[in-house]
Amino acid sequence: MINQKMRELGARRSVIRELFEYGKKRKAEIGAENVYDFSLGNPSVPAPDSVNENLVKLIKEESSILLHGYTSAQGDAGVRAAIADYINKTQGENVTADCLYMTVGAAAALTISLTALTTPGAEVIVPAPYFPEYKVFIERCGAVIREVMCDSDFQLDISAIEEAINEKTAAIIINSPNNPTGAVFTEENITALSALLKKKEEELGTTIYIIADEPYRELVYDGVKVPYLTKYYDNTIVCYSYSKSLSLPGERIGYVLVSPRCLDFVSVYQAVCGAGRALGFVCAPSLLQKLLPLCLGEVSDVSIYDRNRKLLIDTFTKYGLETVKPDGAFYLFIKSPSGDATEFCERAKKHEILIVPSDDFGAPGYARLSYCVKTEEIERALPAFRALAESYK
């Protein structure tokens, strides 16, 4: 009588999680310092000092009943107003508190948005490679995932997306900076996507939403600009989380922003509120909500990730390993010298290196390396990578 789909989701570990468990076992066998684990995207940079200082300040100074009490379901009005102001200031937008719905992190923002924007049988386009949980979230709604491979530079392939759109297309998920490639979709690329979606909406007489999944927005390098999607396309929902920017992944705080220029904005925002309610999200954690106005604009020290990124690209180039240069996030996509992702990652394992095959992200032929680790850990792993690279020569 139990739900077998849910049992399977709970029983079947993701490849990333399998690798992580293998790593734990292997570390126990040969010592943690001899296993080079680049499997997980868990930030290694601590939260900015102001995060913990302000948490203590709130706990000591605020009324316990107010601080830990229910906020309204969509989140504290003052918190939402402060975030709206910040978005307006930094992105030149014109949103209000009533465009925002606070969530328990980006995963909740995505499940709420997908539940609000789809009905069973609807299709959601996902440019590949992509974060594997998208498939779980989409299918739980009774909707259908349509994977569309990116082009060879890991930018959106506009004509392939055009082919995938039909009258059932409800949304497209845009994840930039991207997990697993680190790619940032350029302004030109986003402008082309926007033009395509508008054309298709007119042709089909439907509405197609962009769901912008942006937990890595602040983690960019060399001054790269990440286009703010509401500025390019009206039917946009932004899913944001402070997990990476404030290094608080376990605290689960983020938001859904419904663009004020969405067609039938009120209904879309109501559907977001209704989906949050139906999925069991009463209000996002209150203490963490109230922290946000005190930390807007703060970002964890990205220079450490940047140093890791440069070290890896430079060294791998010397070793003859081909990589996709990431403009953001903390993932490096490495091309399998054999062309086979699983073969590459299995061979890496023999050198005690843990990296994730790209097939799990809906793309063949690469491995994802998470470089949100201490630089020393990368330095320690370099001889193993050199041996891995040489094994292909």
Next chain:
Amino acid sequence: MINQKMRELGARRSVIRELFEYGKKRKAEIGAENVYDFSLGNPSVPAPDSVNENLVKLIKEESSILLHGYTSAQGDAGVRAAIADYINKTQGENVTADCLYMTVGAAAALTISLTALTTPGAEVIVPAPYFPEYKVFIERCGAVIREVMCDSDFQLDISAIEEAINEKTAAIIINSPNNPTGAVFTEENITALSALLKKKEEELGTTIYIIADEPYRELVYDGVKVPYLTKYYDNTIVCYSYSKSLSLPGERIGYVLVSPRCLDFVSVYQAVCGAGRALGFVCAPSLLQKLLPLCLGEVSDVSIYDRNRKLLIDTFTKYGLETVKPDGAFYLFIKSPSGDATEFCERAKKHEILIVPSDDFGAPGYARLSYCVKTEEIERALPAFRALAESYK
């Protein structure tokens, strides 16, 4: 193209929320001190001191990366072990960390359990009166709610439940202490329910789960005992939250406990994990999880609620208003002198009293008064209640 069911859920405020909004407006018109608002179940007693002390201690002493990092999806292993120990010590149970799945409060525990235990078309029995969101949570799963009225003492009506059970029955939600009546189902009542469910499982060849929704477990009066349902019935899932016991409703921390004696325990626990994953719960808020082992057994000062309860019952009896004496929670069910719940609550409004008609809880003829307020607020309202009672004479 958006999901209209979700839009309706977001657009249609609950009666409780409508009343709360009316109260806000009315307070602005005639002054907050002249409106007697007993509509919401927001605890008025602050969290025990140890909660805020331990939060500060954790923030100051723990590594920021570990404290705010991802825990495993089912929750930190050490936290779950500590909670399992506490349950075993206080309830004479024999559960382990691996029976527990940490959640973002009781609402999430319920949506996760219902998603795990039902398939579309399954039926879930809900003794009435009941917390109205149960209907939302059940219907979002594609399952069907079967309301079964309690008996005249607001205990479970075993023969009515028997009539409602059929081969589609997946679960029954037991909420004790009860919202909105404050009733605690007696050991005799629970034993009879358990015997009925076992008999029906055999007859029908199906499995019927008890989902025990227990956020009010610690809020009981006069030493009343709340039977721990896993001790009476093997196929039991407990949904718990620290919202009321630690006065932390906004922080959203609780758990699902799958009884280790559940038929096919491993599959049920996996389905819970899978449901959590599919609904977008990555891990429960990390800081709050880590607080729990430091505060197990702590309870907010219930004596204030008990004082309110006694004052209300004694005074209302004098006024000729009939009440259901609550053994737990912080709600008082008042019988409408006219027999009509809405008429009673509308007439109360004319006396500036805000109480919720019982129809919204699936039962006719009563009003729910939330007495989780300051005692002075009750004392201030008594003349208005007297006038209300006298208006029926």
